[in-house]
Amino acid sequence: MTDVTVKELAPADRSAGKRATGKIVFYATVIFMCVVLVLPVIAFFINAFAFRWFYPQLIPDEWSLQAWQRLGLLPPPGQFSIENLFAQWASVPDVVRALGLSLWIGFLVTGVSIVIGMPAARALGMYSFRGKRLIEFIIITPTIVPPIAFSLGLNINFIRWDLALEAAGINLGLSGSVLGVSIVHLVPVMPYVVLTLSGVFANYNADFEAQARTLGAGPFRTFWHVTFPAILPGLFVACLFAFLVSWSQYLLTFLIGQGRVITLPILLFSAAGSGNNAVIAALSLIFIAPAVLILLVSSRYLSGESGAVGGFGRV
Amino acid sequence: MKLSTLKNAAIAATAALAISASATAQDLPGFTSWDEVVEQARGETVYWYMWGGSDAINGFVDEFYGVPLQEEYGITLERVPVADTVDVVNQVISEQQAGATGDRGTVDLIWINGENFFTLRQADLLYGPWAEGIPNAALVDWDNPAIYLDFGRPVDGYESPWSSAQFHFVYDSARLDEDELPRSYAELSDWIEANPGQFTYMAPGPGAFVGTRFVKQLFFELSGGHDQWVGEFNEDLYNEWAPQVWQTLIDWQPNLWREGETYPANQSETDQLFANGETAFTFTQSPSGAAPSIAAGIVPPTSQAFSFNDYMIGDFNYVAIPFNAPNKAAALVTANLILRPDRQAFQVQPEYGFCCGWGIDVSRVTDPDQVAAIDAAMQNLGDAAEDPSILAGALVADIAAEYQTRIEADWERYVLRGEPLPQ
Numbered sequence: 132m133t134d135v136t137v138k139e140l141a142p143a144d145r146s147a148g149k150r151a152t153g154k155i156v157f158y159a160t161v162i163f164m165c166v167v168l169v170l171p172v173i174a175f176f177i178n179a180f181a182f183r184w185f186y187p188q189l190i191p192d193e194w195s196l197q198a199w200q201r202l203g204l205l206p207p208p209g210q211f212s213i214e215n216l217f218a219q220w221a222s223v224p225d226v227v228r229a230l231g232l233s234l235w236i237g238f239l240v241t242g243v244s245i246v247i248g249m250p251a252a253r254a255l256g257m258y259s260f261r262g263k264r265l266i267e268f269i270i271i272t273p274t275i276v277p278p279i280a281f282s283l284g285l286n287i288n289f290i291r292w293d294l295a296l297e298a299a300g301i302n303l304g305l306s307g308s309v310l311g312v313s314i315v316h317l318v319p320v321m322p323y324v325v326l327t328l329s330g331v332f333a334n335y336n337a338d339f340e341a342q343a344r345t346l347g348a349g350p351f352r353t354f355w356h357v358t359f360p361a362i363l364p365g366l367f368v369a370c371l372f373a374f375l376v377s378w379s380q381y382l383l384t385f386l387i388g389q390g391r392v393i394t395l396p397i398l399l400f401s402a403a404g405s406g407n408n409a410v411i412a413a414l415s416l417i418f419i420a421p422a423v424l425i426l427l428v429s430s431r432y433l434s435g436e437s438g439a440v441g442g443f444g445r446v
Numbered sequence: 447m448k449l450s451t452l453k454n455a456a457i458a459a460t461a462a463l464a465i466s467a468s469a470t471a472q473d474l475p476g477f478t479s480w481d482e483v484v485e486q487a488r489g490e491t492v493y494w495y496m497w498g499g500s501d502a503i504n505g506f507v508d509e510f511y512g513v514p515l516q517e518e519y520g521i522t523l524e525r526v527p528v529a530d531t532v533d534v535v536n537q538v539i540s541e542q543q544a545g546a547t548g549d550r551g552t553v554d555l556i557w558i559n560g561e562n563f564f565t566l567r568q569a570d571l572l573y574g575p576w577a578e579g580i581p582n583a584a585l586v587d588w589d590n591p592a593i594y595l596d597f598g599r600p601v602d603g604y605e606s607p608w609s610s611a612q613f614h615f616v617y618d619s620a621r622l623d624e625d626e627l628p629r630s631y632a633e634l635s636d637w638i639e640a641n642p643g644q645f646t647y648m649a650p651g652p653g654a655f656v657g658t659r660f661v662k663q664l665f666f667e668l669s670g671g672h673d674q675w676v677g678e679f680n681e682d683l684y685n686e687w688a689p690q691v692w693q694t695l696i697d698w699q700p701n702l703w704r705e706g707e708t709y710p711a712n713q714s715e716t717d718q719l720f721a722n723g724e725t726a727f728t729f730t731q732s733p734s735g736a737a738p739s740i741a742a743g744i745v746p747p748t749s750q751a752f753s754f755n756d757y758m759i760g761d762f763n764y765v766a767i768p769f770n771a772p773n774k775a776a777a778l779v780t781a782n783l784i785l786r787p788d789r790q791a792f793q794v795q796p797e798y799g800f801c802c803g804w805g806i807d808v809s810r811v812t813d814p815d816q817v818a819a820i821d822a823a824m825q826n827l828g829d830a831a832e833d834p835s836i837l838a839g840a841l842v843a844d845i846a847a848e849y850q851t852r853i854e855a856d857w858e859r860y861v862l863r864g865e866p867l868p869q
Contacts, residue, residue: 182743186722197743201501225504283540290544307552389537389552390495390526400529401498406714407742410501 172419178412198409202226226398226417233378233394234421236309240316240377241370247317248324248369255325256332271322278319282386285315289387307389315387316377323372331365367429375422474579474778483775488520490776494765495534496557498527502738502799510792510800511783519783521776526553531562538571538768551770554777559763560597560655561847563605566766573767573774575603580778582785587807591676591843593762598679598846605764606781609793609802611731612753612760612837613659616739620748622726629755631667635694638701644726646703648716650857656713656729658850659759661857663842664691665849666757672842679848688852689867692860699861709862714744721745733803735831737796751832758840762805787816791823796830 178184182195199205203224206215220227254260255267273281289306296303305311339361343353359366381396390397399414477483492515498504504525512523528534534556541551558566566572578588586607588594594601617627628634638645648657666672669687674680699706703725710716713729717739720728728745732738735751765784767777783789785806793800808820827834859865 183721183746185746186724193743195743201505201742283536286537287540287544290541290546294545294550385528385533386537386540390528390534391493391524391552393527397529398498398527401527402501404497404499404529404712404714405501405742406717406739406744407501409743 172416172423175412175416175419178408179416181409184408195409198407198413201407201410202413225393226395226414229393229395229398230417230421232309232392233396236313236316236392236394237374237377239313240320241373243313244317244320244324244373245328245366245370248321248328252325252328253332256329257335257337270325273318274322278382281318282315282383286386286389306387307391309388309392312384312388312392312394315383316380319380319383320373320376323376324369327369327372328362328365331362331369335361371425371429374425378422474576475573476774477778480581483778484519487773487775487779490773491522491524492554492773492776492780493524493526493552494555494557494777494780495526495528495531495537495553497529497531498525499529502742502801506793506798506800510789510798511780514783514789515776515780519776519779521779523780531556531558534558535562535565538566538770539569541768541770542569542571547770549770549772549774551768551772553768554771554773555780556766556768557608557763558605558766559761563596563601563764563766564599564847566768567599567602567604571769572604573769573771574605576767576778577601577603577606577764577781579603580606580782580785582782582806585785585787585806585810587810590807592760595843596762596764597844597850598677598848601764605766606785607762607764607805608784609790609800609805610733610760610762611802612733612841613656613663613758614730614735614751614753614832614837614840616720616728616730616736616745616749616751617726618720618746618748619750620746621723624750624752627752631664631694631754634754635698638698641726642701643703643705644724645698645701646706646709646716646719646725648713648729649709649711649862650854651711652854654712655850656716656731657709658853658857659844660729661691661695661853662845662849663754663757663759664694665853666842668694672757675845675849676843677846679846684849684852688856692856692867695857695861696864696867706861717744720749732796732801733794733831733834733837734796734801734827737828737830738799738801740830741796741799750830753832753836753840755836756840757842758837759844760803760837760841761844763802787811787813788819791816791819795823795826796828797826 177191179198180194180196181191182193182197184191184193196205197208200207203219204226206212206219251270255263255270286306289311293304293306303310305314339357340353343357348356379396380394381400384392384394384397385400388394388397395414395418399411399418402410402414405411474480474483477486494507496503496507504527507525508523512525515521515523534553538551538553556562577583578586583606586593592610593607596605615627626637628637634645647660648654650658650661665687666675668690669675669683674683703719710719716725716728719725721744730736730739730751732751736745736749739745740747740749765777765781767774767781771777787806787808790804790806790808792798793802794804811817811820824834860867
């Protein structure tokens, strides 16, 4: 993000005065982004460890680990020892189980959405054909239609299909299962994946592939050594979108999971009504941690530059 | 399909017979004896859907029900936390629409009361009647209207009580003396005038039944009694007293927090205003008063519960079993365990975290060990609780659900939006 800003500003600045203005704009942007993005996280950190943080205390008078104890991540007050901590974690606290399940569903949905979305995106990005606009529109409809509109009906259908399959001797269990939840997560995820990737393919030059094929590479080698590296940055962004959209689903997970597939958002929503700010803040930290981690790890791929692809194109 | 429809019809017929035959001893539909229930429940898993917003309650359920269910009955308890019980209601309705009847549902037990119960009952989506047929139902005072009516609507054996709650107030003993406290709405009016800006109440409305309750109690006091409000919704009675109630609340406004332009929307906002010293009182539903909120660090440690002398609404919350529950036997055993006196004694003591009141009538318990457990629990309600005898003296039952709808709509109209009162 910041790199881009500097590069864009640099050639435009002719005089020293303009350069100074550019710098001010740059730093103002950085500070603004910090305030918007970082400050709430800091507030979460303070809340998660504060105890009885009431007005007029500017900073909390009392600190406590009660939120983490209530979440079962630390032994109860006065019983702290390494053995107890191990015992606590060995019994797999609800939060840890939910975290694991959220990650698992997130990765599964990401993988499947890329496999389904890539061919569609390539077709949409590289070729023009009759009805292309219509297909694009159909693909983005899930972002327009509120999830509640289709998920209530979908849940009923899932239950019906389960019953029908059960009668046929197949016990698939779509409704109330991780499988069903993962499938339904694909609905809001697919538009992001297809749109991001079709933007990548719109700027993708297939001549590179032709060149590789001419030089004797098979389809797989061509993909692995030419296509894949070329679209990698865009692919990363698509994966990131897919994962984060799946990661933050509450309503779909609840309705299709029937409350039995307990992911982190399910825990977070049910804790939000408790009024215990420390517990809510602690859960929120756990909720945003993987997202921030993934963003940090992948940030170097986000500049969107590579041989065959010039930025994000239309996206 | 046909078969299960027939079976349902048979169950419904049995149910109708059971109601007409007797209001006390019930058969359990689908079972011939309690022993059969316990036998069948062994090895089952009970999926108990409940509001999961309190880690203290979650922990209590896992420890005080999950452990004995496993050890004594061989039942595995799966607690399913939901953000709002209405989500579970929708789930059961979806299953019915999809044709998941018989025992092919997913929900075994629901923590429920009021509107959610009424919705499922009206759609005939509950298993029963069973609540008066489980052994520990003998400990429940089924002649108490606060138990056999849920928000004014008959329970008819389709839900069994778990615990009770009663509206009362919390103040901070570091800021106020006990003898300064208002003990009636009339005294509260004077107090508000003498202490401008320091009082507010929860806006009556969905998600804030406590606020509605606060207004209902004003109806009782202004009209000089609670008895006339019991029973069916009485439009004339409501219209007779409503203008005075709205006038009282409007008269308070200049001296309310933020001059009554806005009101806290739920319990946690009300608690927060109190904790930050903006207002002098918050509300509690727990017989252990402020203790649970103190332990969670939500309110100052010097907080203390207090009750008016009269008209403090108390009610019960229940568990119900959907018509298509896959593990009905295990659900019945769980509902019965909930009423066991030793479990009930745990649930009232603040140190165990559940902090609601008795679901059973403790005077019906005869076993000496159980009586001792109850007496010990009574002594252990904590320092932040109001005297149980004062609470008991002020206790009144909640009234028909129509009042709630009317009060919420009219409050918004006349008090919040300030439309002129009808003449």
